Amino acid sequence: MKKILVTGGAGYIGAHTIIRLAGSGYEPVILDNFSNTDERVLKGLREILGRDVTLYRVNCTDREALDDVFRRERPDGVIHFAAYKAVAESVAEPLRYYHNNLLSLIHLLACMEVHGCHDLVFSSSCTVYGQPKQNPVTEQTPRLPANAPYGRTKQMGEDIITDFCAAHPDFRCALLRYFNPVGAHESGLIGELPYGVPGNLVPFLTQVAAGVRSELVVFGNDYGTSDGSCIRDYIHVMDLAEAHVAALGYIRSGNPGCAIFNLGQGLGHSVLDVIKTFTDVTGVKVSYRIGDRRPGDVEQIWADVALASQELRWKTTRTLSDALRDAWNWQVRLISESHSG
Numbered sequence: 116m117k118k119i120l121v122t123g124g125a126g127y128i129g130a131h132t133i134i135r136l137a138g139s140g141y142e143p144v145i146l147d148n149f150s151n152t153d154e155r156v157l158k159g160l161r162e163i164l165g166r167d168v169t170l171y172r173v174n175c176t177d178r179e180a181l182d183d184v185f186r187r188e189r190p191d192g193v194i195h196f197a198a199y200k201a202v203a204e205s206v207a208e209p210l211r212y213y214h215n216n217l218l219s220l221i222h223l224l225a226c227m228e229v230h231g232c233h234d235l236v237f238s239s240s241c242t243v244y245g246q247p248k249q250n251p252v253t254e255q256t257p258r259l260p261a262n263a264p265y266g267r268t269k270q271m272g273e274d275i276i277t278d279f280c281a282a283h284p285d286f287r288c289a290l291l292r293y294f295n296p297v298g299a300h301e302s303g304l305i306g307e308l309p310y311g312v313p314g315n316l317v318p319f320l321t322q323v324a325a326g327v328r329s330e331l332v333v334f335g336n337d338y339g340t341s342d343g344s345c346i347r348d349y350i351h352v353m354d355l356a357e358a359h360v361a362a363l364g365y366i367r368s369g370n371p372g373c374a375i376f377n378l379g380q381g382l383g384h385s386v387l388d389v390i391k392t393f394t395d396v397t398g399v400k401v402s403y404r405i406g407d408r409r410p411g412d413v414e415q416i417w418a419d420v421a422l423a424s425q426e427l428r429w430k431t432t433r434t435l436s437d438a439l440r441d442a443w444n445w446q447v448r449l450i451s452e453s454h455s456g
C-alpha cells in the first residue's frame with residue numbers, strides 16, 4: 116500500500132482528502148501543527164473511517180522534525196496543504212505568510228530530495244490569476260500580479276516547485292489551482308472549522324443562518340456583473356478531495372515534470388446567487404446587507420476545467436446546492452455539539 120504524507124491533513128481540504136485517499140487504497144499519514152484546526156476533525160475522521168490515521172503534530176517549518184517524519188514513514192508521495200490562507204491577514208502580517216508558506220515548502224522539497232520521495236501534489240489557488248481579462252480561465256491564462264501576500268506565496272510556491280522539477284527530472288508534481296472550495300463531508304462529521312470571525316463567504320453565511328452572527332455583509336453590489344456582486348467558481352470540497360486522488364494517480368502513472376490543473380466546477384455564481392441558493396435548499400433565511408467592496412477582491416473568475424477532466428479523468432458530481440446543504444448540516448452539528456458541551 117502506497118503511503119502518502121499529507122501536510123495540513125487535519126485542515127479543511129486536507130481532512131476531506133484523507134477520507135478519499137484511505138478509500139482509494141492509499142495509506143495516508145497526517146502531519147499538522149493544529150494552528151488552524153482542532154481535535155474535532157480527528158474525531159470525525161475516526162468515525163467516518165472506523166480507525167485512526169497516523170498523525171504527527173509537526174510544523175513544516177521545523178526541518179529536523181520534518182526529516183524525522185520522513186525517516187520514520189518513508190512516504191511514497193506528499194500532498195502539501197499546510198499553509199496560511201487568509202487574504203486580509205496576509206496583508207497585515209506579510210512576513211508571517213512568507214515565512215510560513217515558503218519556508219515550509221522549501222523544507223519539504225529538501226526532505227523529499229534527501230529521502231528519495233519524488234511525487235508531490237501542491238495546493239495552489241486561482242488567486243495566481245489575479246483579475247483575469249477573460250473568463251473562464253485556462254491553465255494557459257497568464258498569471259497576473261496577485262492582490263495580496265497570500266497570493267504571492269502561492270505564485271512563488273509554484274515557481275519554486277517548477278524550478279525544482281527542472282533541476283530534478285525524476286520529480287513528478289501536480290500544481291492544483293483551487294477555485295472556491297465549499298461544503299462539507301455528506302455525513303456532517305467533518306467540515307470547515309474557521310477560527311474566530313470567518314473570512315470566507317460560506318462559513319460566515321452558515322453562522323449567520325445559525326444565529327451565531329447577526330448579518331452577512333455582501334462586499335459590494337456595484338461590480339460589472341449581472342447582479343453587481345462578485346462572481347466565483349464554488350467547488351464542493353469532496354469533489355476537490357477526489358481531484359487530489361486523481362492527480363496523485365496521474366503523476367504516479369509516469370508523468371514527470373510539473374503539471375498544472377484548474378479545479379473548479381466550471382461555473383460562476385454571484386454572492387447573491389449563493390445566498391438565494393442557500394435559502395432555497397435549507398429553507399433558512401439569511402439576514403444580509405450590502406456593504407462596501409472588500410479591498411483586494413477580484414470582480415469575477417471561474418474555471419475552464421477541460422484539462423483536469425481530460426488528463427485526470429475527473430469531474431465534479433456535486434452542485435452548489437449540494438455544497439450549501441452539506442455546509443449547513445455541518446454547521447447544525449457544530450452548534451448541537453457545542454450545546455451538549
Ligand code: UD1
Pocket residue numbers: 200201202240241242262266293294295314315316317319331332333334335345346347386409412413
Ligand atoms: C480567497 C482567495 C482564494 C483563497 C481563499 C481562501 C483571491 C482572489 N481568492 O477567495 O484564492 O483560496 O480566499 O481563503 O485572493 N464575501 C462577502 N461577504 C463575506 C465574505 C465574502 O460578500 O462576508 C464575498 C467576497 O467578496 C467574494 C466571495 O464572497 O466575492 C467569496 O469570498 P471568499 O469566500 O472570502 O473567497 P475569495 O476571496 O474568493
